[in-house]
Amino acid sequence: MDVGEEGFRISGAGAQDKLIACMKDGQVLLPLNGTPSTHIIKPAMPDYPDSVENEWFAMRLADACRLSVAACDIAVIDGKRCYVCERYDRESIDGKVRRLHQEDFCQMLRVDPKRKYESVGGPGLKESFALLRALQLPASDTVEFLNRILFNFIVGNGDAHAKNFSVLYRDGVPRLSPAYDIMSTALYPEVGKRMAMKIDGEYAFKWITRGKFIRMADKLGIHPHVVKGEMDKMIRRVRHALPRLVAQATRRFPHRCYSAIADGIASRLSQLEA
Numbered sequence: 001m002d003v004g005e006e007g008f009r010i011s012g013a014g015a016q017d018k019l020i021a022c023m024k025d026g027q028v029l030l031p032l033n034g035t036p037s038t039h040i041i042k043p044a045m046p047d048y049p050d051s052v053e054n055e056w057f058a059m060r061l062a063d064a065c066r067l068s069v070a071a072c073d074i075a076v077i078d079g080k081r082c083y084v085c086e087r088y089d090r091e092s093i094d095g096k097v098r099r100l101h102q103e104d105f106c107q108m109l110r111v112d113p114k115r116k117y118e119s120v121g122g123p124g125l126k127e128s129f130a131l132l133r134a135l136q137l138p139a140s141d142t143v144e145f146l147n148r149i150l151f152n153f154i155v156g157n158g159d160a161h162a163k164n165f166s167v168l169y170r171d172g173v174p175r176l177s178p179a180y181d182i183m184s185t186a187l188y189p190e191v192g193k194r195m196a197m198k199i200d201g202e203y204a205f206k207w208i209t210r211g212k213f214i215r216m217a218d219k220l221g222i223h224p225h226v227v228k229g230e231m232d233k234m235i236r237r238v239r240h241a242l243p244r245l246v247a248q249a250t251r252r253f254p255h256r257c258y259s260a261i262a263d264g265i266a267s268r269l270s271q272l273e274a
């Protein structure tokens with residue numbers, strides 16, 4: 001991680017240590033002389049040694065539940081497992097990689113990144129849905145966003161703040177970007193009890209109910225019928241995908257965190273099934 005070459009911007013934005021790089025045939029390549037990077041590589045966080053397996057598992061589960069997510073995997077680099085994610089803000093034409101423009105919700109709403117959490121005055125769901133409307137994104141993006149809110153609650157992701165949602169521009173047209181930076185922070189009791197954005201006035205995972213989601217949607221102008229339907233579909237998808245994914249993940253990269261994450265998910269699912 002510690003390349004530090006002059007003129008080489010090595011670290012990606014965000015709170016966590018990461019390397020922006022290219023990967024080819026399992027090899028990490030450093031993008032020199034203005035070459036666009038194509039991957040983001042995150043080593044395990046010192047305070048959360050299972051962060052690699054946790055993020056990979058949560059992202060794979062999101063994918064299995066039919067959210068649009070950035071492609072990711074675990075790579076063993078220098079004997080250590082790292083979380084590796086493909087950059088969705090790149091386009092390859094005839095083998096040449098081009099950058100696409102993206103802006104996160106803080107940037108779009110002109111909110112200082114220091115205020116990315118709603119609890120310190122940052123954007124909440126009201127501002128986020130209003131942004132999607134102001135950008136005139138297709139209805140499918142609004143439904144996708146609603147599903148991400150549902151999924152983040154279910155998986156126990158308390159870090160879904162306004163910098164963890166972005167808009168991606170292709171030919172000048174904005175769309176909700178694929179999902180990224182999803183992990184089950186609920187696994188870490190010292191930090192993981194609260195969500196980054198309130199659901200019907202409540203941050204604490206343990207007080208969220210089916211009724212809260214329905215009231216939240218109603219306040220945002222989403223018909224209760226829609227949120228109930230999406231919630232039930234999401235619950236079914238998670239129930240269907242979870243056991244298979246725990247088995248698959250355990251086969252590929254054995255770790256005890258998968259079943260711990262699954263236990264948390266089971267209890268939050270029951271909160272949604274009134």
Ligand SMILES: Nc1ncnc2c1ncn2[C@@H]1O[C@H](COP(=O)(O)OP(=O)(O)OP(=O)(O)O)[C@@H](O)[C@H]1O
Nearest residue numbers: 013014015016070085086087088089163164180181
């Ligand atoms: N797959 C991706 N493709 C393109 N850009 C990405 C991708 N994943 C993350 N990013 C961008 O990089 C930024 C930092 O990445 P990420 O959110 O994963 O890191 P983090 O350090 O865990 O963030 P946080 O500050 O939320 O803890 C994101 O805000 C987003 O703009």
Ligand SMILES: [Mg+2]
Nearest residue numbers: 014163164181
């Ligand atoms: Mg982030």
